Amino acid sequence: MTDMEQLIGEGIRAVRRVVIGVVGATVIAVGVALLVLPGPAFVVLPIGLGILAIEFEWARRLMRRARRLYETAARTSRPPDLDGNGATDPGREARDPRDSRDSEKFGPTTLER
Numbered sequence: 001m002t003d004m005e006q007l008i009g010e011g012i013r014a015v016r017r018v019v020i021g022v023v024g025a026t027v028i029a030v031g032v033a034l035l036v037l038p039g040p041a042f043v044v045l046p047i048g049l050g051i052l053a054i055e056f057e058w059a060r061r062l063m064r065r066a067r068r069l070y071e072t073a074a075r076t077s078r079p080p081d082l083d084g085n086g087a088t089d090p091g092r093e094a095r096d097p098r099d100s101r102d103s104e105k106f107g108p109t110t111l112e113r
Contacts, residue, residue: 016055017055020051020052020054020055020056021052021055021056023051024048024049024051024052024054024055024059025048025052026048027044027047027048027051028045028048028049028052029048030044030048031044031045031047031048032045046063046066049062049063049066050063
């Protein structure tokens with residue numbers, strides 16, 4: 001490889017790095033604006049970070065950290081009452097919606113009529 005080819009290759013890499021940086025920073029700026037404006041900020045911000053992670057190691061590290069935080073939050077959070085029986089806490093018993101104590105307060109249910 002000649003000196004000229006090497007110089008051209010370095011120039012192309014530098015231009016690529018600048019273009020990725022500008023595009024990624026612009027998408028991040030739009031995402032930050034969408035935090036206060038109506039729009040999908042929590043979709044746009046990771047996209048911008050992903051664009052920056054193509055070329056920059058600090059963005060890759062930040063993406064890995066954000067992914068770990070997301071996975072931890074998804075694993076530890078539990079949506080309430082998925083099974084429909086009223087139990088939202090693991091230690092709390094679910095109550096029967098046809099319980100007689102409730103029918104005293106609210107009258108007969110459609111199942112009891």
